[in-house]
Amino acid sequence: MKKKIAAGIVVSLLITTSVNVFATDTTKYKNQINENNSKLNELTEEKKEIQDRKSEINSELKKVIEEINALSNEVSLLNNNISNKEAGIAQKVLDIQAMESRIIELEEDIKVQNEEIRGQEEELAIQEGILSDRVRAAYKFNSFGSIIFTLLESTSIVDFTERLMFIEKMAAKDREVMDIIDGIILDLEERRTELEVSKQESEAVKVKLDTEKTELENEKAALENEKAAVTNKLSEQKTLEDQKRSLIANMTQEEQELASSIGDIMDENAALEAEIQKVIREAEERARREEEAKKKEEANNSSSGSVVSSSGYVRPTSGRISSPYGYRIHPIYGVRRMHTGVDYAAPSGTPVVSIKSGTVILRKYNSSYGNYIIVDHGGGVSSLYAHLSGFAISYGQSVKQGQTIGYVGSTGASTGPHLHFEIRINGQHTNPANYVR
Structure with a gap:
């Protein structure tokens, strides 16, 4: 004892x-x-x-x-x-x-x-x-x-x-x-x-x-x-x-x-x-x-x-997939580049939720992603949510599966309101369609 x-x-x-x-x-x-x-x-x-x-x-x-x-x-x-x-x-x-x-x-x-x-x-x-x-x-x-x-x-x-x-x-x-x-x-x-x-x-x-x-x-x-x-x-x-x-x-x-x-x-x-x-x-x-x-x-x-273990992943937001994972002609730069995630077309302000429970390890802005969040789900899996119009969580905060963490927007290198979503395994991007439908 x-x-x-x-x-x-x-x-x-x-x-x-x-x-x-x-x-x-x-x-x-x-x-x-x-x-x-x-x-x-x-x-x-x-x-x-x-x-x-x-x-x-x-x-x-x-x-x-x-x-x-x-x-x-x-x-x-x-x-x-x-x-x-x-x-x-x-x-x-x-x-x-x-x-x-x-x-x-x-x-x-x-x-x-x-x-x-x-x-x-x-x-x-x-x-x-x-x-x-x-x-x-x-x-x-x-x-x-x-x-x-x-x-x-x-x-x-x-x-x-x-x-x-x-x-x-x-x-x-x-x-x-x-x-x-x-x-x-x-x-x-x-x-x-x-x-x-x-x-x-x-x-x-x-x-x-x-x-x-x-x-x-x-x-x-x-x-x-x-x-x-x-x-x-x-x-x-x-x-x-x-x-x-x-x-x-x-x-x-x-x-x-x-x-x-x-x-x-x-x-x-x-x-x-x-x-x-x-x-x-x-x-x-x-x-x-x-x-x-x-x-x-x-x-x-x-x-x-x-x-x-958890029962799996949930969809990060509503709306159709407007651009899948893989190589494409970039809509702004006009060159062929790897699209490291999928884009969900949705109206500005639509809630964005965490696909699984985890910890917010990044909440910031840059010129490409605009406002974006990264949630660490453990086991080498993390998810990224970009072009947000605003945040609903804080840096370092623990979040639950399905919890609203932000809202769809068009910040950064964006041509219109949508959610750019990525799943990373051990820091490397992968096709989110293998995990989220």
């Missing part, structure tokens, strides 16, 4: 020690989990902010591209206008050069005509001088009386004839001088008329040349304004292109930060999973030792060592 009492005391001490150690370890992990939860919440919020900013950048980038396209069209129109104006200016330059050449020709013609006129005026002066001298001489000596007197003094018919012929030659000479004078006067009038026409044409060409030069200067100024407009437009385009590159660079950097944050979350999740498995293994080992101690105590107190 004393040996049985002593054995009971030893078992009680082992159980008490095991519980104390479990409580110490779980408190430490709980603090670490709470700290990690805060970090994960921050990363989740940061991820949302980056996604919102990325959406804004995409909108800004689309606007920049539209503005660049509009500017490109404006630049094309300006370039066409400049090409047309340059062609017009080139033609005006040719016209001005032709006018300048014509002015030079006219000035040369005017110079030659002036020289010819001066020569004819000098010849006219000479002929007029000759005629004037003869007129004065005839007046002085009474030319008509002298002619008669000369003829009367003739000594013979021959002499008379010779005298008469001489007189006729003198008269013909006078007529010739007068004809020359008349011709010179007529030619001078024609040349003076031509000179006046040349001068008028020269003046008209000069006026037109001045007009063309003024128009050319105006068109050149307009062309400079057009070119300045093109330069400004191109500068705006360059600014927009720089803005576009800056936006793309910022987007790339934020995407890298997002990828880094996601990687950090995944690393953190992996570390937490390792901690979870470690806690499960430790809890299972403690449960195993406690079970052995109980069996040993019962063997000492009874001739029969059998232990009555």
Whole structure:
């Protein structure tokens, strides 16, 4: 009898020690989990902010591209206008050069005509001088009386004839001088008329040349304004292109930060999973030792060592199975991944119950599972309930089979209200359909 009492005391001490150690370890992990939860919440919020900013950048980038396209069209129109104006200016330059050449020709013609006129005026002066001298001489000596007197003094018919012929030659000479004078006067009038026409044409060409030069200067100024407009437009385009590159660079950097944050979350999740498995293994080992101690105590107190086991597992919640255990295309990440449990589609707030009696060894949040619970049922068996909208139990609490432990939700990486349910054997996931229908 004393040996049985002593054995009971030893078992009680082992159980008490095991519980104390479990409580110490779980408190430490709980603090670490709470700290990690805060970090994960921050990363989740940061991820949302980056996604919102990325959406804004995409909108800004689309606007920049539209503005660049509009500017490109404006630049094309300006370039066409400049090409047309340059062609017009080139033609005006040719016209001005032709006018300048014509002015030079006219000035040369005017110079030659002036020289010819001066020569004819000098010849006219000479002929007029000759005629004037003869007129004065005839007046002085009474030319008509002298002619008669000369003829009367003739000594013979021959002499008379010779005298008469001489007189006729003198008269013909006078007529010739007068004809020359008349011709010179007529030619001078024609040349003076031509000179006046040349001068008028020269003046008209000069006026037109001045007009063309003024128009050319105006068109050149307009062309400079057009070119300045093109330069400004191109500068705006360059600014927009720089803005576009800056936006793309910022987007790339934020995407890298997002990828880094996601990687950090995944690393953190992996570390937490390792901690979870470690806690499960430790809890299972403690449960195993406690079970052995109980069996040993019962063997000492009874001739029969059998232990009555539970009648099995109950369904964790109502609703249909929307996604079974096994490989699938992840509904959020779009990649083929192992689905480590089954999903029950149910309205948000639907009660979730423990499939079997056990101890709550985890009650926490992460970005993948959202709010989730792990219950250790002993014998290496544990169950996981994820994406909960809320909890109905506390960490370290003992729960009974069928007891409500939480409520269906859509927290974490979820596309809608449902329960993600897992059964783990010695820390490794297995198909829940083998245990729960």
